[in-house]
Amino acid sequence: MGGPRPRTLLAALAIRAGDIVPLDRLTDELYGTAPPSDAANALQGQVSRLRRALGDASLIEFRPAGYLLALPASQVDAHRFASLAAEGRQALERGDAQAAESLLSEALRLWRGPALADVALPDHATRLEQERSAASTSLVAARVRLGKAGVREVRDLVARHPLDERLRGYLMQVLHQQGRQAEALQAFEDARALLADQLGADPSPELRAVHLRVLRGQTHREPPAQLTSFVGREEELRRIASLSSRLVTLTGPGGAGKTRLALQAAGPGAIFVDLAPAKDVAAATLQALGLKETALEPEDRLTLALRDRDSLLVLDNCEHLVVQAARLAGHLLGTCPSLRILATSREALGITGETLCPVPPLDPEQSVALFTDRARLVNPAFARDRHTAAICRELDGLPLAIELAAARTRTLTTEEISQRLNDRFRLLTKGNRAAAPRHQTLRAVVEWSWDLLSPDERDLAACLATFSGGATLDAVEEVCRHDVEVLDALVDKSLVEAADGRYRMLETIREFCSEHRRVDAEHAAYFHDLARRADPELRRRDQVRWFARLSAEHANLLQAVEWATAHEPERALRLVSDLSWYWYVKGSRTEVQGLARALLDRVPEQSTEEYAVLLALAAPERVQEKLLELRGPIRQPFVLVAWAMLTGPPDPSAPRTALQDEVEGSEDPWIQGLIGFSNAYLAWATSGDRPRAVSESRAALRRFQDLGERWGSAQVLDVLANLTEDPVEALALTDEALRVVGELGAKEELAELRGRRADRLLDLDPGQAERDYLQALELAAEAGLSATRALAHAGLARIAHRGGDPARAEALLREARRELGFGWMHAAAQQQVDEVLSELAGTPGA
Template identity: 80%
Template structure:
């Protein structure tokens, strides 16, 4: 016998469905089933069957209902009488509600233990037991509420599991949000699911919708958890997601189990090129890991900062990463370490020793060689896995492909290397397996007779690539060799202008698996690119193209379409760095122009450390000159020399980074400092961006000097109009922040700060968001200390993620003032001492130090009073 209450009440015997009877027998069966195997007290059964008006002889009436139910079930022994009540003689797993509860509990436990795959299976099975609303045809509202709450909790857990697996259903979650609009957990799931699908704008809008509804309906702000998801998505606009895979993952079960079983915080996947180390790492990591592709990198810490979406500060990059990662439970994938092995090893050791919750999964052709490293070799695929991989990939290009005896020969001859197998499988579009097998055999013999000192798998891998090269016609070979020049892949426009081939030839290379096409970009696997680049290079054409792109992009970075242009340059970051590096060695004059055109992009992106080495190299190769380009180069390579060079400049300023570098290095101007020609050049500039920058800067400085607040506000608003006309968000945010300082109305200051926050959110500038959030808290101190505290904590969290020591110190200073006001001077002093320890050198840190010291002095005076 089985009883179902997750829907209409039902009973099923081995002979089929049982006709239970009317409402009271169904209710009685449901009440007993909910406590199957337990004695249900008589008074409880009477109360729930008859409500507030039971019959005069309730005990006999209940006994009559029990008799009817026994006859309906066809087995009187199923319902036992006891002096205290009645018992349904069924095991819990014979009632769907109990099976549901057990499966849901196991599913939630699996999710908590980090196994979303098992959790999804169990929770889906649990929810599959529901046939409709609980107890749909009986009147038991309290029980219905309890069961539906359990159903809702299981549904949420299932969504959480699917989000971890990267396969949540946005439509399903949206429907649940419409049913439960104030459920912040569902709102968070919706934001995460949208973000996983690359729909960041919609995810951010979902947060704004939730924030508005909560404020309107409840008068509250989003919870800390929802704000954390919002911040994660904001970081995700620059935080590199795991690369999406276009084909199925086959084999490697043993390696996946081994990786899952290892407790080491550093695991290195080792093996030859083409063994599938990267793909295995991505499969083992799952969603949420931080992926750092070191293949095009020259500077490992800089590449890791870029992957995290962080800009450079005065802190060393390693310390910056520590600040961002030390309080996070995260998995960092360092991919393709072999060409930067020593630097990758140093960074891994530093981060593992300073970030106790961090784990590192590295891929390399050789071990990192540091203490605590666990090696996980990635061997050749087993024969059956090789054949399965070949068959799967062959059917992508030839749906009618059927495995035969030559398939096994091909996989054996390719030593089970996934890259070689995939390349060979792609040929089944035009060749038979027998033809492929015979060609591979000839190629192996040729290479073995050549370089016997090379590793065998390098020989076979080279054989596959070289054989693929032999299959190309003259145009395809020329394009393959030219395309190999690009270190970061290429757009169609770049292929056509640099390589000078049309799309038909490019599509032929895609068809032959020598080039991957994804998101409008064309890339080569590293091994193929290395082979093809030996035949031809187009470095000069490549550098000229990216110089033209940088020159075209630079003014756009300060205009209405700046968000799109920043994204475009970010996508070309590796190629831009390659162009600067090549030009530094072969055409220093061109390199100097590239540095000028890229300086504002690098500043906003925060790439100072990454470009410093190149800048130093270029500085040694170009003659000293009194030009804007040379001043920019000094700002990147030798900042201590910049102020001297700025005094020599006489021409018009074309690149705004000169002004930013001037301000960053010199700090606020000293009125007693003699004017230089650069002052006159800036003040006479016709560049609207520079005029806007100068307008609010001079207005604010003149106010501090003569106290004319009204004039300063008017000049700043004129600067804001100029930036708005340009559509420039960064400049607008700076002016809005200044206006917030100038106004005497605290509510207006708050509104201006919120507008500035929205401006930098569009740029995804996490550092500016952290700084402005802290200043918003400052402006809330006299209005709403509870809200100020929330903003300080959020600023502290964002500054920690972004590695901003000065912003952290200022946030802790604000929290100390709140603690002091609440009568907790010990806590206030602790926060201020922590803030002191955060700070280093530079005028921004000096300004923060002054605020900390002022707060300490105020605290001391209050204790003496």
């Protein structure tokens, strides 16, 4: 551009492209506080140099009031950026995170370095950098809503803007979305410390709300991100938004777009429950909330988790579980006054208070718009023609059918598509006229897609339909015995969706394909092998990854158990045993109880470890007698945990059993660690030999830590915290236990340990103890742990009593007593409640 001043002049004009820039403003920006004596001539000279450099003098126009750059603002990157960023922010405010992400990404791609580099316009550069930062933050917000944000991306922004609480909140959400709850909680603590140090302030209510959602696990199952734009349905969206009913059910045929409409209406923050692969509505809803199962009924646990929350629960694909869905919806709406439910189903739930919102076919204009949009995804040059409307009309405006047809524009013309559809529909409607029209139409579309497949593609599609909840590439190759190229072809032809390393079919397509061939025996064998390989890894260093892998295959594992129960009960018995530890830690015992009971009817009684595991799941009242028959060796730790859960701490005076001798002689390092710290603690409780108990517990801890096993490490750390006489050390040990169970996402242990942390803070920091008790209450409500809630209420009562508020203390103790039930754990909690009662009774005037 001929030097720094012509560059600065061009930048000053470009920033205001299309507008006249006054002469004195240009002089100030070129020369600052030391302009030449003849500033007007000097400015004119710089304009001449710039015109020569540009090669087109007409681009710089002189007007009586100043100069202007004769270009539309859209041809200047700074203006284009500002326009796209503004559109992106507006899309984000409308709730369209997909559009916001696209617009903001395009805006930020216009940047090639620092703002106005090598140009002396510092005020404009600062403003542009601030706009860039704001756009980057908005982009992160959009990606967080879509579940696409990366930890490094957000951490980089936090490093540049450490006091920005919005970015701190986004970092916590992204970490939690990736299952890194402990890191998310630490990110909050880091923010709290920095704000206190730098500003002398506490975290904002918004950041505290994110912290609470992470503690509650509420970000675990939000509505899934959508990869295509939403087309049409304006009238249905307005109707849903206008309804005051707390239960709205979207009804319509398969392929009508009920799920997509529900996701659009729900927006971010809703709790999404996909019932398509589920067998139990309450259990699936617990999983969506990230809750473990306990002895409490699932419906009551859900009430505990939801009764104080203003939430929207989306129950998707209810039709195959409509009675269960209706029962759960009625229960939750009756017990959770702020809860709203949006359901999708091919039929109404049929309960009082339900409002139906039929999802009709798209109208002709929307149908053509949808076809055109989806066709351009596979064929960017696609242009609608006279056949486009005919295709949509032939497909009755059903979105799924339209999308499948549009995918074929990659290889077929619209005329060829129209001809094929006409043949298929005519043939099918001449068949069973009694069939529902929606079944005729949808079957015709799927069948037509099926006819276009090669023999290998058909075979793989039928095989893949056996999987419930999708499959990994390894599972597809092992069970279906086809190359990845065939799988890719099914993805290209829109019969299979590929996302996050898994391959899934739409349920309608899966149902059709499963009619042609099933590979249930191979499927059960594969997932039995996976469970067998995974079980020991769940107690080793790589346990977090293996828990995640089994969680991703949860529906397939249940399907394998169900099929094996009916066809290979002995395999089912071994498979249930191999899965028992996974089910225990993740809290799925109630969900699998029905399957376990069905298997119990299919296998003969036997004195085996596998049968004892089955009894613990199906008929726990019978398991204690069976445990006395076991001789070992014990391979499955769930046997030991079930033993402890059902019988409580062993009586030292009771006769020893063969199982006790076998367990204590086990060479399994995990079992050695478990028995080591258990015996050490019991010995201390009976003999008071604290040094020996500490020594043996630390030996047990080393065993677990050598294995990299977090659950066992947390148990021993908690025991050591009980044994130490140093309150500061007890607190540090508890914090370490909380950290390791946080990595596993074990909500029961998190609730219990948070309560014990409060116990240990009671004499050190009553204020923090109170906050911990309140957190324990929230976590215990989520996990359905009434005994833990009773203990937390008792702790809060003790704080209130010591603070001179006996009335509140008594009210809290009444709450504690209401939480108590039956069993040895509740009896232990009752003892602590009684201790607080005695403390109150011994106070004058209490």
